Amino acid sequence: VSNELFFILLIPFAGAGLALMNSGLCRARNAAHSALAALCVSGTAALAYFAVGFAVEGYPGSASHAFTLAGQSWNWMGAGPWFLRGVDFTASPAPIYVLFGVFAAGVTSVIPLSSGAGRWRLGAACASAAILAGLTFPLFAHWSWAGGWLAQLGFMDNGGAGAIHATGGLTALAITWILGPRRGKYTPEGMPTAIPGHNIVMVLLGCWLAWFGWLGLNCGGAALFALAGPNRLVLAALNTTLSAAAGALAAAAITRVRFGKPDASLCANGWVAGLVASSAGCATLPPAAAVLAGLVGGSLAIYSIEWLELHLRVDDPGGAISVHAVGGIWSLIAAGLFGANWLAQLAGVATLIGCVLPIAYGLNSLLNRFYGLRVAKEAERQGLDLHELGAGAYPDFASHTEDSW
Amino acid sequence: MSGWIIVVAAVVCLHGRSVEPVFAVAGGAVQIAGLVLLFRTHAIAPGERQ
Numbered sequence: 001v002s003n004e005l006f007f008i009l010l011i012p013f014a015g016a017g018l019a020l021m022n023s024g025l026c027r028a029r030n031a032a033h034s035a036l037a038a039l040c041v042s043g044t045a046a047l048a049y050f051a052v053g054f055a056v057e058g059y060p061g062s063a064s065h066a067f068t069l070a071g072q073s074w075n076w077m078g079a080g081p082w083f084l085r086g087v088d089f090t091a092s093p094a095p096i097y098v099l100f101g102v103f104a105a106g107v108t109s110v111i112p113l114s115s116g117a118g119r120w121r122l123g124a125a126c127a128s129a130a131i132l133a134g135l136t137f138p139l140f141a142h143w144s145w146a147g148g149w150l151a152q153l154g155f156m157d158n159g160g161a162g163a164i165h166a167t168g169g170l171t172a173l174a175i176t177w178i179l180g181p182r183r184g185k186y187t188p189e190g191m192p193t194a195i196p197g198h199n200i201v202m203v204l205l206g207c208w209l210a211w212f213g214w215l216g217l218n219c220g221g222a223a224l225f226a227l228a229g230p231n232r233l234v235l236a237a238l239n240t241t242l243s244a245a246a247g248a249l250a251a252a253a254i255t256r257v258r259f260g261k262p263d264a265s266l267c268a269n270g271w272v273a274g275l276v277a278s279s280a281g282c283a284t285l286p287p288a289a290a291v292l293a294g295l296v297g298g299s300l301a302i303y304s305i306e307w308l309e310l311h312l313r314v315d316d317p318g319g320a321i322s323v324h325a326v327g328g329i330w331s332l333i334a335a336g337l338f339g340a341n342w343l344a345q346l347a348g349v350a351t352l353i354g355c356v357l358p359i360a361y362g363l364n365s366l367l368n369r370f371y372g373l374r375v376a377k378e379a380e381r382q383g384l385d386l387h388e389l390g391a392g393a394y395p396d397f398a399s400h401t402e403d404s405w
Numbered sequence: 406m407s408g409w410i411i412v413v414a415a416v417v418c419l420h421g422r423s424v425e426p427v428f429a430v431a432g433g434a435v436q437i438a439g440l441v442l443l444f445r446t447h448a449i450a451p452g453e454r455q
């Protein structure tokens with residue numbers, strides 16, 4: 001347990017890193033709101049996971065609901081009691097899974113925040129996080145980690161490429177569709193305008209913190225769900241780092257070739273995309289395969305960000321959809337290409353797109369109907385710091401002087 | 406969702422048969438087509454400011 005606990009205690013750094021990146025990539029007038037939202041949704045996610053999530057997810061060998069198909073029994077949902085009632089904190093393996101789940105649910109809930117930056121109400125973001133941590137994340141986590149039907153098929157997801165990153169990224173896509181783009185993002189002719197982040201140093205510092213967090217996610221996940229021993233954990237940490245390095249350098253090379261100079265925010269996205277790309281097969285991929293996964297992951301993120309913004313008119317300020325959804329799906333495919341059962345990996349990807357995305361979209365649309373997700377027009381112009389918190393992040397500075405959106 | 410059902414049906418009900426990968430890939434293709442439709446539906450038209 002000591003190995004696992006050490007790695008699991010690193011996981012909150014992933015949430016902190018993503019929160020810093022989200023804050024740096026948004027406008028100055030939304031910076032405090034973005035940081036507070038990350039803290040609030042992490043707290044909401046922890047409580048929702050404690051109340052319902054762990055009962056839905058369970059852990060390998062725990063009680064679960066099952067159905068019979070093609071002559072075989074398939075587990076589809078945990079059957080534990082709510083509010084952690086009945087969890088034995090003295091002799092059972094459950095507590096370490098609870099702790100991992102609480103932290104992982106928090107990281108998953110922070111991911112969609114960057115897509116809704118500048119227009120997502122704080123209360124609505126917390127309500128959405130409760131749905132994500134209480135149902136969507138634990139359901140897929142049960143299927144892939146806790147002996148569910150995907151695990152029974154041979155699906156491999158050591159570090160949470162599907163359960164954490166793709167689930168968070170696809171929820172970000174659903175949120176972006178529901179919210180629509182920020183005001184002023186697209187001209188009347190449909191052309192996107194550049195709205196740069198306000199603090200790139202914060203974004204890059206977030207990358208460093210996220211690295212620690214991913215070491216925790218990948219090594220902790222590999223220890224708990226793939227029963228990786230010490231040597232395999234070293235491999236997981238090495239693969240995580242190599243993949244991130246390859247992702248960042250791929251992004252730097254691509255932006256250098258295309259724009260003449262490396263783009264710092266896209267390099268940061270490439271770094272995180274590399275981290276995500278390492279997740280699914282972190283404890284089994286050979287290091288060279290991890291480098292390749294990171295190279296492709298970083299490159300995919302860059303082109304996906306551009307494609308979403310220019311051609312599909314999806315306004316994703318922090319790039320969460322490209323980095324986490326596309327990167328997570330690529331990570332699952334890469335694990336299939338380099339050793340895992342590729343049909344099981346395909347089934348996992350199909351489940352994310354065909355089941356997790358509709359659940360996220362449906363529940364958040366329902367939430368939007370009863371408790372609007374988007375702030376008022378005037379609040380968006382004023383900035384969410386002043387409108388929702390009553391004070392800006394940088395009171396000594398003029399955060400914006402132009403009268404445009 | 407129909408693509409997902411095709412993929413899951415293929416890997417569960419046709420497990421080990423030669424047509425299993427064909428059906429699974431076909432299900433994946435149906436999903437891609439569905440995603441394209443979803444993105445087209447949600448893309449704001451030029452001139453429409455949110």
